[in-house]
Amino acid sequence: MTQQQKHLTMRVLMTPDMANFSGIVHGGALLQLLDRAAYACAARYSKRYVVTASLDQVSFKEPIKVGELVTIYANVNYVGRTSMEIGIKAVAEDLTSNQQRHTTSCYFTMVAKDDNGLPTPVPKLDIETQLDQKLYEAGKMRLDMRREIEQRNMELDIDISDQFKAAD
Numbered sequence: 001m002t003q004q005q006k007h008l009t010m011r012v013l014m015t016p017d018m019a020n021f022s023g024i025v026h027g028g029a030l031l032q033l034l035d036r037a038a039y040a041c042a043a044r045y046s047k048r049y050v051v052t053a054s055l056d057q058v059s060f061k062e063p064i065k066v067g068e069l070v071t072i073y074a075n076v077n078y079v080g081r082t083s084m085e086i087g088i089k090a091v092a093e094d095l096t097s098n099q100q101r102h103t104t105s106c107y108f109t110m111v112a113k114d115d116n117g118l119p120t121p122v123p124k125l126d127i128e129t130q131l132d133q134k135l136y137e138a139g140k141m142r143l144d145m146r147r148e149i150e151q152r153n154m155e156l157d158i159d160i161s162d163q164f165k166a167a168d
């Protein structure tokens with residue numbers, strides 16, 4: 001049985017300061033909470049200070065209302081040399097009916113830093129179950145796809161800043 005701390009659960013009550021005019025939680029306010037959960041999960045796993053390098057496949061499946069209790073599940077899916085993919089799932093609970101809905105999911109890549117602010121190696125991930133293996137392979141697939149997109153953009157000679165030239 002591994003001693004690695006790969007999972008983290010964080011619960012937050014949705015308050016009016018997080019909401020828009022119609023009482024629905026802002027996507028950005030929720031993302032801030034998801035980023036915190038990813039930070040805590042990756043820092044506890046690696047025993048290092050970590051930074052967010054990227055965020056992939058954010059899916060807002062259902063809206064979340066003020067007054068609902070949101071549970072954020074974070075898991076270390078994949079580990080490279082200095083980076084970790086943290087899978088995130090958010091579940092909202094209506095506290096008056098106890099009904100729960102899977103509202104949001106995404107994948108953060110967090111990078112561990114040493115005391116000089118440089119990327120530093122993280123522990124290799126213990127793969128113990130078939131599910132661990134599947135999550136690892138899916139994380140590796142997303143990394144490969146991200147690299148392929150970067151490569152294809154380079155081949156097309158597209159720089160992300162190009163699209164903003166008209167606005168200068």
Ligand SMILES: CC(C)(COP(=O)(O)OP(=O)(O)OC[C@H]1O[C@@H](n2cnc3c(N)ncnc32)[C@H](O)[C@@H]1OP(=O)(O)O)[C@@H](O)C(=O)NCCC(=O)NCCS
Nearest residue numbers: 051052053054055079080081082083084109111118119146
């Ligand atoms: C992410 C960061 C640490 C990468 O630094 P770097 O000098 O490019 O370092 P490296 O090229 O050695 O890459 C280090 C790791 O980061 C990963 N990485 C770098 N850029 C990445 C990106 N855009 N998305 C995902 N992973 C990335 C690399 O794949 C590598 O992983 P590995 O060691 O597991 O193979 C650096 O760009 C940084 O500090 N960015 C700012 C992070 C931050 O402040 N976040 C909060 C924003 S407000």
